[in-house]
Amino acid sequence: MRRAAPCRTLGAIRRERRVPRPMRHSHDNEPLSVGFVLLRRFTMMPFAAFVDCLRLAADEGDRSRQLRCHWVFMTSGGHDAMSSCGAAVTPCSPFRDPRDFDYIVVIGGVQDEHDAVDEAALHYLQRVAEAGVPLVGVCTGVFALIQAELMNGRRCCVSWYHHGDLTSRFPDIEPVADRLFIDDGDRLTCAGGIASADLAAYLVERHLGKAWAMKSLHIMLIDEARRGEHPQPQPVVFDKVADRLVRRAITIIEQHLGEAITVDELARRVGSSRRNIERKFREELGIGPQKFARDLRLRYGLWMLHYTAKSVTEIGERCGFADTAHFSRHFREAFGDTPTAMRKAAQRGETPVDPFFLHIASREGAGG
Structure with missing residues (x-):
């Protein structure tokens, strides 16, 4: 069996030709290549859900060889990536030529106004856009795309949890918090969480076929891929209900x-x-x-x-x-x-009624 050509070789060929990587589909028989930009204190769940969907689609069974999919973890300077939960991802590579990849996926981190902006990462994202490689903003990764001025005039998908923060910091951007992800061609944005698996499966199906996408999801114990317009679960919380x-x-x-x-x-x-x-x-x-x-x-x-x-x-x-x-x-x-x-x-910033919670206290033994 012929082994698929390594991602770097394909990228080198494209650099010699100096042409943007074209959008590929399942009939092209080339591996799906994804570069991950892991920002400081990135969130682990959306990262793990996305990359594991690729991993399971890349090989037969659970053998994890990078055959049908390639992926690389990148940070500014190539240092280890520290997640918000304290777990580190290593090894990481310095930023590579964008033409090595079909997509660059940006995994955002905890939003703290006191954190320094990763200027090197923002410049890299601008290079990616100039190279014509689609950018994927996952969770708060969309904040980095906005800071790099790559979302002007575009809608962006964001979790309901980060909606208020985004609108206050970037009032000119239109956030969408009632769906899982948005495919806007060369910009894809995702609310994060387990929805990252839905977006990854969407891309796997596009490039490798539906069977490989479903294989990944089923091993991850996910019944089926949810479409981008599927609504986000709403933050309604109840007091303890015993029955x-x-x-x-x-x-x-x-x-x-x-x-x-x-x-x-x-x-x-x-x-x-x-x-x-x-x-x-x-x-x-x-x-x-x-x-x-x-x-x-x-x-x-x-x-x-x-x-x-x-x-x-x-x-x-x-x-x-x-x-x-x-x-x-x-x-x-x-x-x-x-x-x-x-x-x-x-x-106006007023909340006469809290939109997040519906508290209905349990009435143990009450009649009515």
């Missing part, structure tokens, strides 16, 4: 925030009767499942008003309400103001 049946019902409700799931359907899915599920909700939470689900959908709407640019009409539809008037009426009853007024308050 197992109620917890299962809440999980189902969370997974169907875009539709008004009926109590009968909810009872069927948890294997209970309508009467029993209503009784348990009232004993545990003090309200019935229907009101609980509606309150949760309204809370989801409140979150989108704060962290997306969607219109009130779009948000009402995403929250499962029949029309804008229906959504606005219930919203005002729940939060004391209209969706439009609440959005304006959020834009």
